[in-house]
Amino acid sequence: REPKKNMPPLVRYKFPIIGHTYSYLFNCEEFLKQCKAEYGDIFSLYVWGQVKTIVGKEYSQEILSRDDAFSFAVAFNRRFPGGELLKNLGSISPTRLLKDYIFCKLNFYSERMQKSLYLATQKYIDIGDHNEQKTFNNMYYLMTRIISTPIANIFLGEEEYQYDEIINTFAEITSDLSLFLIIPPILDIIYPGLQNYFNCILIRTGIYNPALKHQDILIKHINNQVCKRLQEKDKYGDSWKRPDDFLQDIMELDGFDSNNVNCSSLADKICALLFASIHTTASGCANVFMDLASRPQYMQELYEEQLEVHKEADENGVLPFEALNNMKKLDSFVRESFRLSGHIVSLEHVVLKDYTFSNGLQVPKDRIVNIYAEDVYQDESLQGPNPKSFEPFRHVDVNASAAKIGKNYLSFGGGKHACPGRYFAINEIKFFMHNMILNYNFRTASGKIEKRRMIGPMALPSSGGIIIEKRVK
Numbered sequence: 108r109e110p111k112k113n114m115p116p117l118v119r120y121k122f123p124i125i126g127h128t129y130s131y132l133f134n135c136e137e138f139l140k141q142c143k144a145e146y147g148d149i150f151s152l153y154v155w156g157q158v159k160t161i162v163g164k165e166y167s168q169e170i171l172s173r174d175d176a177f178s179f180a181v182a183f184n185r186r187f188p189g190g191e192l193l194k195n196l197g198s199i200s201p202t203r204l205l206k207d208y209i210f211c212k213l214n215f216y217s218e219r220m221q222k223s224l225y226l227a228t229q230k231y232i233d234i235g236d237h238n239e240q241k242t243f244n245n246m247y248y249l250m251t252r253i254i255s256t257p258i259a260n261i262f263l264g265e266e267e268y269q270y271d272e273i274i275n276t277f278a279e280i281t282s283d284l285s286l287f288l289i290i291p292p293i294l295d296i297i298y299p300g301l302q303n304y305f306n307c308i309l310i311r312t313g314i315y316n317p318a319l320k321h322q323d324i325l326i327k328h329i330n331n332q333v334c335k336r337l338q339e340k341d342k343y344g345d346s347w348k349r350p351d352d353f354l355q356d357i358m359e360l361d362g363f364d365s366n367n368v369n370c371s372s373l374a375d376k377i378c379a380l381l382f383a384s385i386h387t388t389a390s391g392c393a394n395v396f397m398d399l400a401s402r403p404q405y406m407q408e409l410y411e412e413q414l415e416v417h418k419e420a421d422e423n424g425v426l427p428f429e430a431l432n433n434m435k436k437l438d439s440f441v442r443e444s445f446r447l448s449g450h451i452v453s454l455e456h457v458v459l460k461d462y463t464f465s466n467g468l469q470v471p472k473d474r475i476v477n478i479y480a481e482d483v484y485q486d487e488s489l490q491g492p493n494p495k496s497f498e499p500f501r502h503v504d505v506n507a508s509a510a511k512i513g514k515n516y517l518s519f520g521g522g523k524h525a526c527p528g529r530y531f532a533i534n535e536i537k538f539f540m541h542n543m544i545l546n547y548n549f550r551t552a553s554g555k556i557e558k559r560r561m562i563g564p565m566a567l568p569s570s571g572g573i574i575i576e577k578r579v580k
């Protein structure tokens with residue numbers, strides 16, 4: 108208790124220890140609406156033995172823009188034992204690596220992204236002829252495989268991405284490791300931070316380490332690839348054709364010693380990026396696909412746009428990078444899907460030093476704050492008329508692309524630490540949807556709109572069935 112501070116109001120609760128945990132988990136949407144109506148834009152809850160502050164639309168940008176006072180990374184590391192799981196990561200920031208070696212080459216990687224994406228779509232959807240149709244009951248599962256394929260191609264190269272073992276590791280690593288984020292931090296009720304401490308002990312003692320099997324697979328493949336490349340470089344000298352992929356880039360970083368290659372460190376760098384990229388992109392893509400399957404009335408309009416865009420494709424069906432800019436309706440559809448299928452509360456940050464919001468309310472150092480995303484997404488002044496309804500083309504004329512961050516769109520965070528992978532992810536989703544819309548018909552098996560699945564404030568793609576068949580052209 109800090110009597111001198113003008114802290115956000117703590118919502119009343121009946122039961123000590125449990126506090127608001129039950130309502131937050133089982134009735135989050137309604138509960139938060141009531142809290143906001145009664146307590147205002149910023150209020151605190153008592154969840155899992157800790158006070159956390161929920162910040163509504165008016166003040167959310169303060170959290171994202173003040174990285175001297177709020178940190179997403181510190182909050183993440185408090186809940187996720189990344190240091191224990193990825194012991195050989197080294198000091199280079201994954202964000203730096205991505206910016207230096209991948210995001211500046213999006214244009215260069217575009218053709219490979221499309222080719223491997225289309226190959227993966229054929230392989231995993233696998234519909235033979237026009238009369239066949241298939242029902243998929245877990246789009247998210249399917250999307251993790253499809254999305255992982257171009258990512259594996261770009262990260263590990265044209266050879267390694269062809270191994271099923273690699274695709275499975277890419278696809279599964281995030282969900283295996285996210286167990287630490289999904290399991291409720293019950294031990295924190297006894298003492299804040301105890302759950303993470305306990306998780307670290309599980310990993311350190313080897314009782315439970317879900318990263319190990321994936322690291323072993325990655326190390327094996329990286330080792331093969333590194334040896335092969337070094338031998339070929341030796342053999343062919345100046346005429347050696349350097350593979351252009353992320354693995355080669357990080358092999359050549361300062362400090363690289365060809366006589367003593369640290370494959371564990373290379374594997375951990377890739378694991379860190381997989382954690383950031385696979386689940387997020389696969390869920391986003393599954394949601395977009397589900398949203399269109401749920402609303403067949405928009406299919407024709409999108410089909411016509413994609414048909415027009417496809418005129419720019421070369422003889423192999425590959426689009427020039429610039430064609431992405433012409434998928435305006437699809438882009439707006441993607442943004443609308445992200446807007447309405449996200450978490451109710453997101454972007455957990457830790458307060459790094461005592462902070463006073465512009466309305467005078469103060470949060471102390473070490474407090475957990477979360478952004479009330481739904482408050483942003485259901486606000487008419489930020490979203491336009493009927494903010495709760497899915498209007499796929501509402502962003503077409505307002506110059507707001509699916510990757511454009513801003514105070515009315517928080518899916519990729521904001522400020523200095525906004526997701527650096529957002530263009531990569533949105534490109535991948537648009538290329539995937541372009542191909543699906545042109546070549547397949549799809550609809551929900553229930554014939555109804557499939558909504559996101561909620562676990563407390565967290566949203567996951569619906570697991571409702573989708574029927575897919577080849578389009579008759």
Ligand code: HEM
Pocket residue numbers: 171179180201202205380383384385387388391517518519520521522523524525526527528529531532533
């Ligand atoms: C639809 C897909 C994605 C979503 C929804 C997403 C979302 C986010 C969010 C919300 C953040 C936190 C931003 C903040 O602190 O304000 C973030 C950070 C980050 N994302 Fe993504 N992301 C996606 C795809 C990717 C991809 C494909 C990559 C890499 C290839 C990536 C790499 C990163 C990294 C490295 C950070 C940390 C940035 C920093 O701390 O400076 N993300 N992402």
